[in-house]
Amino acid sequence: xxxxxxxxxxxxxxxxxDNDSVERAELEKEMRESIDNNFSGFSVFxxxxxxxxxxxxxxEALLRWTLSDGTQVPPIQFIPLAEYLGLIxxxxxxxxxxxxxxxxxxxxxxPEFWTSINVSIRQFQQQDFLQRxxxxxxxxxxxxxxxxxxxxxxxxxxxxxxxxxxxxxxxxHGIRISxxxxxxxYSSLSNMRELPIDIVKIDRTxxxxxxxxxxxxxxxxxxxxxxxxxxxxVCVEGVETAEQLKYCQECNADYVQGFHLHxxxxxxxFEKIINLKQD
Ligand code: C2E
Ligand code: MG
Ligand code: MG
Ligand code: MG
Numbered sequence: 316x317x318x319x320x321x322x323x324x325x326x327x328x329x330x331x332x333d334n335d336s337v338e339r340a341e342l343e344k345e346m347r348e349s350i351d352n353n354f355s356g357f358s359v360f361x362x363x364x365x366x367x368x369x370x371x372x373x374x375e376a377l378l379r380w381t382l383s384d385g386t387q388v389p390p391i392q393f394i395p396l397a398e399y400l401g402l403i404x405x406x407x408x409x410x411x412x413x414x415x416x417x418x419x420x421x422x423x424x425x426p427e428f429w430t431s432i433n434v435s436i437r438q439f440q441q442q443d444f445l446q447r448x449x450x451x452x453x454x455x456x457x458x459x460x461x462x463x464x465x466x467x468x469x470x471x472x473x474x475x476x477x478x479x480x481x482x483x484x485x486x487x488h489g490i491r492i493s494x495x496x497x498x499x500x501y502s503s504l505s506n507m508r509e510l511p512i513d514i515v516k517i518d519r520t521x522x523x524x525x526x527x528x529x530x531x532x533x534x535x536x537x538x539x540x541x542x543x544x545x546x547x548x549v550c551v552e553g554v555e556t557a558e559q560l561k562y563c564q565e566c567n568a569d570y571v572q573g574f575h576l577h578x579x580x581x582x583x584x585f586e587k588i589i590n591l592k593q594d
Contacts, residue, residue: 342393345382346402354409356381361417362579363588364431364550364572367564371589373429373463375572376414377579378406394435403435412451417582419457421589428589431463431493436470439477445484452488459489463514466492468500475509482511493550498534507545515542519553519573525562536566543567 349356361374397403418430482492493514524531539549551563554573
């Protein structure tokens with residue numbers, strides 16, 4: 316079935332790395348039920364992002380999905396499926412609404428705090444995506460200056476012109492754009508020049524390998540300097556050790572995100588973290 320529905324869809328289907336079509340059909344059924352049932356089973360986790368002094372300054376919203384039998388399905392498995400089925404559009408809106416609400420609440424005590432939200436190519440492809448987003452911004456009352464959209468280089472491959480114009484429109488409405496998983500795509504540097512990017516998130520494979528791979532180590536320093544010279548900010552993702560954090564600080568990374576600082580946590584846990592940081 317996947318093979319018949321066109322090249323793009325086939326690529327998404329492949330990305331699930333799930334060869335069991337029975338299991339896939341089960342997951343599809345559960346996903347549709349979950350969505351119809353007011354997104355039951357879906358929840359948003361938050362992973363704090365800190366500045367280079369260790370202060371929490373933002374959080375990435377990360378979707379979680381638990382099946383009715385209690386099984387947790389990893390995002391790497393259900394996100395590509397949701398994209399393939401087009402269900403990432405309603406699910407993505409759920410994430411946007413939830414995390415915008417949370418952000419607005421946090422902003423009452425931490426006005427600078429932002430929420431960084433992963434946006435799928437399927438959402439960007441919707442003709443009325445901008446209008447739908449702005450409706451949610453108004454409904455939730457969040458300040459758009461506290462919202463960041465994470466896009467990937469893979470998305471730029473589909474339609475760079477649309478990516479560029481839509482990203483520019485979002486920026487005109489105050490929403491910042493972040494380039495996720497930077498350095499893993501085919502044309503990272505040209506994308507960075509083409510697209511109106513506020514924050515570059517260096518893919519976690521680069522920081523992971525700094526002790527074993529001189530190239531990764533230089534890449535981080537070089538990209539940070541380059542991005543700074545373009546007047547933009549850098550976030551290093553996947554910081555897992557004190558040594559890696561130290562290197563980010565040495566290189567003047569603006570923001571860091573990783574298990575060494577904070578793992579993604581439920582809203583309850585997140586609110587505890589945020590309130591502790593208040594004083
Ligand atoms: P991503 O956007 O690159 O998100 C970062 C991923 O790295 C998260 O995985 C996070 O838990 C993980 N991570 C954070 N710090 C560390 C670390 O120190 N070490 C390691 N090894 N991993 C770390 P997660 O939550 O499993 O999400 C995987 C991917 O699923 C995300 O990658 C994103 O592409 C996608 N995703 C998650 N939530 C959403 C969503 O709401 N919408 C869309 N479209 N995609 C989402
Ligand atoms: Mg991300
Ligand atoms: Mg990432
Ligand atoms: Mg990713």
